[in-house]
Amino acid sequence: MLEEEYQERRVLPRHLRPQPPAEAPFEYTIRDATAADLPSVREIYNYYVANSTVTFDEDAMTLAEWRAKYAQLTEFGMPFLVAESPSGQLLGYALVTPWKPKRAYRFTVENSIYLGPAASGKGLGRVLLGELIERSKAAGLKEMIAVIADQGAEASIALHEKFGFTEIGRMGRVGFKFDRWLGTVLLQRSLK
Numbered sequence: 001m002l003e004e005e006y007q008e009r010r011v012l013p014r015h016l017r018p019q020p021p022a023e024a025p026f027e028y029t030i031r032d033a034t035a036a037d038l039p040s041v042r043e044i045y046n047y048y049v050a051n052s053t054v055t056f057d058e059d060a061m062t063l064a065e066w067r068a069k070y071a072q073l074t075e076f077g078m079p080f081l082v083a084e085s086p087s088g089q090l091l092g093y094a095l096v097t098p099w100k101p102k103r104a105y106r107f108t109v110e111n112s113i114y115l116g117p118a119a120s121g122k123g124l125g126r127v128l129l130g131e132l133i134e135r136s137k138a139a140g141l142k143e144m145i146a147v148i149a150d151q152g153a154e155a156s157i158a159l160h161e162k163f164g165f166t167e168i169g170r171m172g173r174v175g176f177k178f179d180r181w182l183g184t185v186l187l188q189r190s191l192k
Contacts, residue, residue, distance in 0.1 A: 026122045028091055030131050033080040038066045040090035041082070044116045053149050053182055054156070056175040073097065078109065079135035083124055091119035094128035096136055099145055107142040113156075125156075129163055137191045144191055149175075150183040157185055165189040 033041065046060040073080050073095060080095040092115035099108040113128050136144060146160045150170065157167075165187035172183040 026119075026124075027086050028083045028119075028124065029086075030081055030083050030127065033070065033082045033093060033095070035067065035070060037082050037090055037093070038063060038070060041093050042066050044090065044092065044114050047117075048114060053151060053175075053177050054153055056149070056177055056182070058177060069097075077139055078141075079132055079139060081128060081131055081135065083115075083119065083128060085118075089116075089118070091116050092124055092128060094132040096132065096141070096144065099143075107140070108145065109136060109141050109143070110145045110147060111136075125159055126162070129159060133163060133189070133191065142191050144189045146187040146189075148185045148187065150185050153185075157187070160187050160189075163189065 042061055042063055045055070045066075048055050049057045049060050070080065076098065078096050078098075080093070082093045083091040085091055092113070094111065094113040096109035096111050099105050099110050111129070111132055113125055113132070115124055115128075133144065144165075146156075146165055148156050148160070150172070166189070167185060168188045169186045170183060171186070173181040174184060175182040
């Protein structure tokens with residue numbers, strides 16, 4: 001009995017206690033997207049289509065639609081980046097698209113950043129946005145617009161503000177998804 005009590009009370013000092021294994025560092029490489037990345041890009045995006053209001057798309061995008069978008073962005077010389085883990089898993093992507101189809105808007109783009117579940121909350125969105133801004137400047141683009149849902153996207157708004165985006169307007173009740181009305185917040189940043 002005394003031996004059992006002794007064992008229960010005996011506690012090693014904190015610095016001598018066995019430590020749980022350290023979590024592996026979050027590692028990734030940022031690179032230009034390739035056509036081979038499009039199935040993974042589609043999978044990440046379509047998760048948000050089905051489960052969130054960060055995109056107002058209601059129908060999943062097909063691989064053919066992603067191929068057409070990739071071809072257009074490549075033709076226009078617009079940045080389309082992916083983040084890849086050391087094992088080859090696509091963790092997220094960032095791209096810019098023309099703000100409007102009219103020629104006079106050719107130096108203004110809208111950004112999009114989407115992360116897979118394994119990459120959320122680890123600072124990857126910040127890295128992708130920073131690189132997207134730099135590559136957009138290098139491509140000769142002059143203005144970047146962010147269109148963000150007005151509900152459930154506070155972290156995205158805060159991220160853009162940290163990169164110098166300023167709110168330029170709000171549009172209420174312009175989207176209807178999951179049986180509710182949604183608005184957007186528009187932010188803009190000069191790339192000069």
